[in-house]
Amino acid sequence: MRGAVKGVVIGGVCAAMLGGAGYGLYNVASALSGGGGTGGGGTASVKSGPPGADEVKDTTARFFAAWEKGDAPAAASYTNYPEAARQLLTAYGGDAHIGKVRVTPGAVTGTTVPFTVRATVSYGGTSRPLAYRSSLTVVRGETSHRPLVDWRPSVVHPELRKGDTLVTGGSAAAPIQAVDRDGRVLTAAKYPSLAPVLDELRKRYGDKAGGRAGVELDIRHAGTGGTGAADTQLLTLVKGRPGKLRTTFSASAQAAAETAVAKYPNASVVAVQPSTGEILAVANNRADGFDAALLGERAPGSTMKIVSAATLIDNGLTSAGGKAPCPATAVWQSQTFHNLTGLRANENATLSESFARSCNTAFVKFADDVSPDSLTKEAEERFGLGRNNWRIGVPSFDGRVPATGGPDTAAALIGQGQVQMSPLNMASVTATATTGAFRQPVLVPLSLDGREPARARGLSSGTVAQLRAMMNRTATSGTAAPTMAGLSGSIGAKTGSAESDGQAKSDSWFTGYRDDVAAAALVQDGGHGIDAAGPIVASVLRNAR
Template structure:
């Protein structure tokens, strides 16, 4: 029998069904009805008249607060009924008026105007959304294709709307000098301030307000405020941030899409700035998990020096290629080989092959041990004050052992991690980054051995050379004399360009930036870091 044709017996009569579950070509099928006659069953995309009729009935029921009725016009009535019920009961949204716009095929944009009322306080609510009408796979009816975003565009699966007293009091976050930090003035701080409020709202001395919020399915994600009905009294929350450095960071990342930057105070580990320029709102500056490219050579050089395998002034030849366990590694295009290079020279020129040639000199876990014991990475015990990724430098055998040395392979870092690496290399002391004082909540801060004065002197010398005459010289010009840097570019499968990485320090400020698909370190991340370092600490 031909594919797509089914035969059923209905009341002793053979009925031929043509097509699939309801999304194929338009067909009129015949079946016996209860009266012994025939009834037409439609398949294929809904007609314009069906779209108008279905949306009209759905909107009318929604406006009248008839959640179950409205849900019956969707293809997932149970899920729809749950959210639409919460819309009226938990979110306390009333006086709903839905105004549809002009349909584009089976998609209808619309505007919702309503009132949120709770404990005698009310405010208007207005927003735009859209829905799509599809053919029901079993009912063959024209139905609203149910998505939580139909009810409110920022809702995702499992989210709901709630109006009530805020779980946490509002906070007035202030910088290290007492200047108020708001998400309106510093957009990158939005997710950070929401998280600080979730964690410390009850410790800052404020009183709750009344808000309409998105309560996310992930209980570890702070509620997203949509409308404030009553503000409450904000509690004052001191942070380690610097308003001037934060402003410079916001301006710098705004010039490059998919960019993130973190600035630290090496003498204390305090976070001075965190900024992201991303469409998804993700705090990649703290939570990114990406290969750091050649910025990793700071940690790799420290490993070689601490193991006694190399010194800054010792030999580290830079051949055009190097082979490690059958995998061939190359340098960036245009880098001239140097058979007589020192480690400092290969570091400053960012020679991959020089570091790859040391792969046979280190153990499988050498880099991992250095990262954990001296730089405080990879133990998943940082308590910054908001969520963070603590870096990953796994013990790796095979070609990945060499790849890890140049920041590829299995190594993953965030800009926060690499800023901390730079701070440790500067001072010799690992100070776990913090954004609020641990005295606020008594949390235990991570510790590590740090580096010897001899290792620090060599790392600072190599980073200074990179900033004055190496790959970072162009963007670091004019920032001396107490400064240093390291460039990086990390190749990513499927990307036309590498991820751009750059880390640097000046006086008592260290900063790291990362731009996805940004090219070489000096192309995007470098100018961001230089701008932040110029702002001072």
């Protein structure tokens, strides 16, 4: 939006302040209207427990009626956070220019009321209808003991979150028509996971794609103005002229990724082209809308053993055919490490065998031989991780492999401790392992805005040959074999699972390659690598073109 358009913060307000000031405002409004009295000067009985059906019906009817009239203070008085509600409801009719509001409640379930809103947005002599569905819940006030609408921004619109603003006016950036590498149009309607990516691409490159800005009703997210997420468009009043923006995406790979993650909650996947670093697909299936594929920060578990194995090889500690015993347990600085249940110990195992079977203890045993910063240097200097300098075209997390001491030295070798990765990072790791060259992932050409890519030394041909052989063994006869079965061409993979505090199940990780496509997936609380993340990666590798 243009700077002249005023926004209102739709955020959470300090509960301690609202607990006093908010309820105080409600009580004053109630007293003035007579709602706070007891009648005849007697003492009112204090109700407790969830509001009853009649209370839910009466409260929502009063709230909706005031909202429809544009009486923000009155509507806010029926909520448990009246000041925050008043600000948003005032902006709804003011900064957002929304009027002629009609709210139709649906069938009540307990204390939850779904409803439909139909309204009109008018700006600069142009009007457009607006319709959407939302819901609210009625709770009993903590101090007033009255039935109140449990206030949150999503009551006003389901896409509003803490810290958002709602504005109507000239858009901040021209619209874009994003196309894939073959010129096929990419839309959020067809590829839902791309919605935040397309918003960000428009924010950054709308003015470079040759388009003309229009007039819109937008959600402006917290921090927008260079640091926050891009505006989310809700309604177009006057169409701008879109400029064409070519991306590195592959529509076929994106379609495969969207279908694959849809089968698992909290799933994310990224596919890249190892020979170029170009990102082919980004997909998420998360209720919170977070782009974990590009921005996630999770322990990668045993997929990190690709970097760990490279560290051992490059530092001359062992080789693919060298010794890497796999005992039942390994102790490092009083911390005992175990393998997956059912994994048979083998004191004569090679690194290739321990890698393919995902033996934790084999890698932990090398903690005595590596310096605290060996893994960090390998990650940064050869795989390009952890320097916070990737410029892919939209915000991304670049991985974190800090130099550590104590038990974390051993934990880092198996992708636990303080090591953090995203699916994008692990797809890039696999790409580097299979080609030897670190090519910073990109979504749009570097030449579009003169971005300088991150750089790293990459790997020697000897290290690459050993990593490819170990990953191929993992995919054909190791822990990834059941998932990768049936894939033709040059293939390789690595499974992983990572435990996080407070989780009932481990995170499921899997990364793999097939010819010139590398992909990595994360499913939070998904279990073992082959349980959830594996099928996602295999599906993308099978269908990517």
